[in-house]
Amino acid sequence: MDQSDSLYTDFSVGFAGDHAAANCKLRTPRVGTSSRPKDRYHRTDFSVTTYADTFNLVSIGEQIDRAAELGLSEGTVRFLERARIALEKFVEENGNTNPAEAVDWEDVPVHRFK
Secondary structure, three states: OOOOOOOEEEEEEEEEOOEEEEEEEEEEEEEEEEEEEOOOOOEEEEEEEEEEEEEOHHHHHHHHHOHHHHOOOHHHHHHHHHHHHHHHHHHHHHOOEOHHHHHHHOOOOOOOOO
């Protein structure tokens, strides 16, 4: 299957923080700019390079559903469909929530000192 017109070259699935995700490597990195406060009256601009897009089950489905509206090529849509199938299989086998992150959601006793 020729996917030379796809925005992406490769993907991997796994846990990205708390939830399962597909990490799709961009064929051409996306370069943009952002800024941060330098002092009260000035901001500093800097370049931001994005090498991959990360999707969960909901966002990858939305991306596929809105492909025509977003102007995505047929190769990109086929690529995202393959990534979604792999992500669905991963979730089926491992669950959607990262078990290593469960400690983040545990109730921690609060000790109040007087």
